[in-house]
Amino acid sequence: MKIVELSMVLKIIPKVLQIFLNFCLVLLSLILSFLLIKELTMFLKIFMTDGSSDYKMFIANILIFFLYFEFITMIVKYFKEEYHFPLRYFIYIGITAMIRLIIVEHDHPIDTLIYSLVILILIIGYFIMNITPLERPNRQK
Known part of the structure; x- marks a missing residue:
């Protein structure tokens, strides 16, 4: 009798955890959507102010916008x-984040070189991922 109860509990736990995970992801997506809208309002403020020539801040905000967008899309x-x-x-998000770092923090050439190498590694990883066959061996059930 106890083995049957334990078996039922072991079947219920993954379902409960999946529901909890889905709820948290929906909540996270709502928060990210709010932040995405907030970035849009910041764009408008930067764009509409006369004499605003801080293009680095504008480009950094655009890249932050894309990071939010990519997370919501994911x-x-x-x-x-x-x-x-x-x-x-994840690779798209990593590349976008590295490009943002290069644009915003480009004071130290060695750091910029390292960020560029990270982008190169991510692109090589993406290329390798695309040329490998999608068929994977089926798991034994």
Whole structure:
């Protein structure tokens, strides 16, 4: 009798955790959507102010906007692809984040070189990921 109860509990735990994870991701996507709208209002403020020639701040805000956008897109893809995060979205986010760092913090040439090498490594990883076959051996059930 106890083995049956333990078996039922072991089947319920992953479902409860999946529901909790989905709820947290929906909540995170709502927060990111709010921040995305906030970035849009910042764009308008920067764009509408006369004499604002701080193009670095404008470009940095654009890249932050894309980071929020990519995270929201990744969450949408997670639900569309039956609870799976595509690796390529993490690579896109990494490349965008590194480009933002190069634009915003380009005072030290060695740091800029390292950021550029990170971008190169991410692009090589993306290329390798695209040339490998998608067929994977099926798991034994």
